[in-house]
């Protein structure tokens with residue numbers, strides 16, 4: 108995820124900015140840049156692709172950049188590949204406005220068109236350059252000063268942002284603004300520090316101001332003034348940071364995995380907003396996937412590994428039900444050696460968080476060699492799969508640090524839903540009204556995930572009870588089977604407890620012999636038509652001594668007659684239940700691992716990106 112730092116004082120700024128950025132490296136980035144101001148001289152800009160080391164070397168550790176005021180940025184690509192041109196800071200042509208940005212500007216295309224009509228030119232593929240030039244446009248048009256120009260831009264921008272802005276006319280000031288993207292300001296004597304994340308400024312001060320949503324701040328040397336979007340002054344009291352540096356990296360959470368579990372509402376919302384227009388329709392133009400291509404698809408093959416494969420399993424049910432297109436889901440390591448039968452109108456969808464998984468990449472190449480259309484669902488911009496697939500649908504999860512995927516998995520599911528709804532509407536399987544209804548329901552998912560997270564203490568309590576479990580079985584049918592596959596993998600990889608996911612009807616064909624007194628069996632029952640069937644499979648386990656946990660929708664209270672412990676999830680469209688039911692299962696894996704004192708963020712024998720066969 109991008110990182111922002113800023114400094115305004117009487118010492119050389121660039122070395123301080125580089126040090127601040129180094130504290131944000133753990134968040135992941137692909138390029139970095141600095142803008143430093145030396146009195147009234149023009150802003151000096153230096154950017155470098157790749158590691159911070161490159162920027163460090165280009166600036167001699169910052170010593171080559173004179174000036175006591177500046178802003179810095181580490182970029183995680185969201186719009187446009189990792190490159191020096193796309194790296195921040197961005198500036199207006201005359202360097203009147205220079206800025207760095209975190210977040211996603213959803214209506215950047217529309218704003219860019221407005222600016223093009225007003226004579227602006229664009230050099231990068233970023234939404235940030237649009238924000239910079241929009242501020243410049245309002246600054247020059249209304250001549251109301253920096254706060255006015257930023258406020259006007261904020262009224263036009265849709266999406267999330269944390270912005271740090273320098274204006275040519277204000278050589279001693281940094282301006283910042285934010286909405287739904289964090290920004291913290293610290294004062295220490297006659298120095299002012301600013302960052303997107305606490306670790307970058309912790310060395311200098313623990314007394315910080317949190318700038319509120321849709322607020323603006325003017326930062327002098329050792330001063331900070333705040334304004335609301337109506338340009339009225341806002342009074343603020345500083346807050347004392349009590350976290351140590353390690354806790355600060357995790358935003359106050361104990362581990363990255365739990366932090367990322369909590370970031371899921373945002374990952375889901377950002378991914379929806381990347382493809383759903385203001386009018387509530389799905390726009391796949393960024394993927395360059397036309398309606399004609401959609402109509403021509405004869406069958407879909409989804410290929411992936413691990414959790415991404417589990418997204419594919421859920422996707423199979425969703426696509427087949429909504430679009431009536433035959434779907435096959437396959438592990439990439441199998442697909443690549445199977446000599447698959449692909450007709451010319453097959454669409455191969457490769458799902459991968461990293462975009463670098465060796466088997467998934469090889470499967471993509473195999474499909475391309477056979478001349479079929481390929482679509483990557485990828486989190487990392489500029490990764491191999493993103494570069495090589497014919498079409499790319501980016502998940503907006505931001506960098507994932509914990510080895511066990513959570514938020515990338517959730518974002519991948521959203522891409523699948525959006526594709527399925529669009530395909531179904533274009534092929535006439537569902538009406539436009541039905542599509543609109545499904546999109547409206549999709550938009551409720553972030554809040555519903557939030558509600559499930561509010562109840563996490565119950566799962567924590569339950570995990571403590573089963574921390575010595577030896578085997579755990581997950582059962583479900585249809586989409587619930589896909590949910591259990593992911594629940595079981597999360598359990599295994601972080602808690603080291605043996606677990607298996609079974610299609611509920613399959614249990615009695617062998618595996619039920621492993622169920623004995625006290626064995627935990629977790630049943631997922633989110634599909635109305637399959638509820639009774641799975642319930643009776645749970646009863647079969649109970650009569651062999653199993654302890655039953657039920658995972659079902661609010662309202663299915665009859666489950667309490669059978670299950671020993673139940674977790675309820677909010678009701679939603681049955682195609683989307685994976686997005687909700689997976690949350691308690693991620694929490695369960697996480698809490699079991701923590702209760703057992705394991706390294707939950709880096710489980711043994713696992714790597715975040717599997718680049719070998």
Ligand code: M6R
Pocket residue numbers: 412413414415458459460461462463464467510511512513596600713715716717
């Ligand atoms: O980067 P990818 O999505 O291609 O990775 C695929 C799997 O290696 C990954 O999902 C793995 O199973 C995770 N550790 C699961 O949490």
